Amino acid sequence: xxxxxxxxxxxxxxxxxxxxxxxxxxxxxxxxxxxxxxxxxxxxxxxxxxxxxxxxxxxxxxxxxxxxxxxxxxxxxxxxxxxxxxxxxxxxxxxxxxxxxxxxxxxxxxxxxxxxxxxxxxxxxxxxxxxxxxxxxxxxxxxxx
Numbered sequence: 001x002x003x004x005x006x007x008x009x010x011x012x013x014x015x016x017x018x019x020x021x022x023x024x025x026x027x028x029x030x031x032x033x034x035x036x037x038x039x040x041x042x043x044x045x046x047x048x049x050x051x052x053x054x055x056x057x058x059x060x061x062x063x064x065x066x067x068x069x070x071x072x073x074x075x076x077x078x079x080x081x082x083x084x085x086x087x088x089x090x091x092x093x094x095x096x097x098x099x100x101x102x103x104x105x106x107x108x109x110x111x112x113x114x115x116x117x118x119x120x121x122x123x124x125x126x127x128x129x130x131x132x133x134x135x136x137x138x139x140x141x142x143x144x145x
Contacts, residue, residue: 013124023103027096027121029128034095038125041091042118049111052084085109092117 011030017023028034059080064072071077086109089101105113 011128015120017104025096025100025103027124029125035125035129037095038121041095042122045088045091045114045118048084048087052080052111055080081111082109085111085114088114 010028012026012028014024014026017025029038056077059073059077062071062073066072088111089105089109092101092104092114093099104117
């Protein structure tokens with residue numbers, strides 16, 4: 001007897017980081033639970049980035065330098081940036097799967113890279129959500145059924 005096959009397209013998106021096929025992240029923007037968690041995480045990160053900016057502004061306001069002209073609080077500035085990057089990487093790994101941050105950013109702790117990641121992924125999630133909503137609210141679509 002021959003096994004029959006059922007092909008199911010879940011809508012998973014696979015993106016190569018900087019075109020490198022050995023560094024691929026995968027996610028499913030059609031999954032309502034993923035979308036819900038994605039937007040919740042964006043809110044959490046926005047709050048954390050705002051808190052970070054407030055702390056950074058306080059630290060930056062201290063202009064004392066050492067004999068070489070290096071700000072005395074350079075270590076504090078770096079620690080603050082590391083803390084927010086490590087938090088964001090943890091959030092990404094929780095939603096997209098363990099190791100996603102390493103795949104996307106390698107060892108870099110860069111707020112700019114993290115923002116680029118979200119700016120790159122967000123349109124896929126927004127588009128999938130818009131299509132789902134339109135499918136169930138569009139009158140012409142419902143008439144065709």
